[in-house]
Amino acid sequence: MHFPGMPAPLARVVEMLSSLPGVGPKTAMRMGLNLLTRPAGDAAALAQALECLHEQVGFCPVCGCFSEQGHCHFCDDPSRDAATLCVVEQPVDVLMMERGHGYRGSYHVLLGRLSPVDGVGPEQLRLASLDQRMKQGINEIILATSATVDGEATAHYLANRYQHAGVSVSRISRGVPEGGELEYLDEHTLSRALDQRVSWQHHA
Amino acid sequence: MHFPGMPAPLARVVEMLSSLPGVGPKTAMRMGLNLLTRPAGDAAALAQALECLHEQVGFCPVCGCFSEQGHCHFCDDPSRDAATLCVVEQPVDVLMMERGHGYRGSYHVLLGRLSPVDGVGPEQLRLASLDQRMKQGINEIILATSATVDGEATAHYLANRYQHAGVSVSRISRGVPEGGELEYLDEHTLSRALDQRVSWQHHA
Structure with a gap:
């Protein structure tokens, strides 16, 4: 202009x-x-x-989150469960997860997601350090990559990579967002929400 | 947040x-x-x-427009008509006027508009320098204050102040904005556009 x-x-x-x-x-x-x-x-x-x-502002050498110096806020907090790892794509995703206030485990930031189109393969992600951490008494790995095609592919890749490591592997749920009107939802979300319906006893 | x-x-x-x-x-x-x-x-x-x-970034001592040093771009341009003054409220209004590329006269920035509610009276506006300029061979003064209540009051005040100074006083027109659908216009704009209709011969 x-x-x-x-x-x-x-x-x-x-x-x-x-x-x-x-x-x-x-x-x-x-x-x-x-x-x-x-x-x-x-x-x-x-x-x-x-x-x-x-x-x-730098990055934590352990988990890859934002950090002002050395280890981040989360890795330094002894009250957080070090045996539960939530794997996300970007440091900002950690901030978003923390807004919910419910999660008390640890994080691992991949700094990207698999994307054949953009030439991003496993070697571009922070997997060496994740492999290392998986050997240190992890009980559960929660795949919190995005609900996009690439995020889903990354979750599949990680599930395959760690499913025989003796840890429980889970994926964050998909469905109708909080406050979502069915009228405005795309059909994929709605059919996923139907397929993955939760018994009323488990519904909060 | x-x-x-x-x-x-x-x-x-x-x-x-x-x-x-x-x-x-x-x-x-x-x-x-x-x-x-x-x-x-x-x-x-x-x-x-x-x-x-x-x-x-400073202001031109003559017209009050933005200026990097001394007189502004417009006051320094000998090709512009110094006998026609367009009076606006703010320096940014000059930039907006210039986007139309049609005006070749000079400007005067008031640095505000009359607003009894906010305690802005004539003494808070750049009127002393405008009075001065009006004595230097101005033929026309175009009141381009905003189409708000305060902008309109300011235009009235200026029209009264200078109507006997031997200059032609005009006000920018009001009406349907370019590309405006009648369906979405407020009734005041529409009735003004009807009242101030222009003969087809004069309609560009």
Whole structure:
């Protein structure tokens, strides 16, 4: 989006903001103008926080979650069950899992999922460290990869890889999302929810 | 939005991004994660651009538009008609006007609009410099304040202030926006469009 007469420093901010997900050129423009009309300290504070972002946020060498230094919040917490491993694709998935507050086990981040189309094979995933952890008294491995074709393929691959390791292998359930109206659901979700129906006694 | 285990540097970026217009906590989270997964140089470049924003963007002392130094792009352009003044509320309105590419006159930014509710009176607007300019051979003043109650009141005030100054005073037209379906228009816009109908000969 070209605005004749727009000062170059503003145009640079707007252009960079519009490269962020969910931010179109109009939103980026609004954001840039908002920063320009607010006190200079606000833009400077955001700049400062961005400077620190990559410097200060790293990954846990054990599970692959976000970590500020060394082991992460979860691996360092002795109250968490180290014998239960929840395997996810990305560090952000761990944050999403934790929002539910129900899980008290450990995590393992693959940093990707199998994708023949994109040339991602098992060797690109964090599997060597997972193999290592599986030898250290794991009771259950929960496959929490995404419900996409590639996520499902990754779950299948992991189930095959570890099903003879003497651990219980499970997959997060699929079905109607909480609050979901049947009217707006796709047919695959609905038929899966029917196939995997749960006896009323087990339904919370 | 609280994510247990989210690293503080990421949380800071997310919090600041979510203070921007049109950015909710979920979008801010997506933006923060996106910046974290992209090369560190991207976040650093955005930080750099933000640092420069207030330092390098100022306002033209004549018209009040954005300007990188001294007079703005428009006041410095000898091909623009200095005898026609388009009066707008904010510097961003100038950028919006320029997108139409049709206007070749000059601008004057009020830096606000009359708003009794917010305690904005004539003395808070850039009127002293407008009075000054009106004495320097202006032929027409175009009132391009917003089509809101306050914008309309501001236009009325300006029309009264300058109607005896020997200049032609005009107001940007109101009506159905380009591409507007009558079905979705509010009744005020529609009745205004009917009242201010233009003879077919004058209709472009």
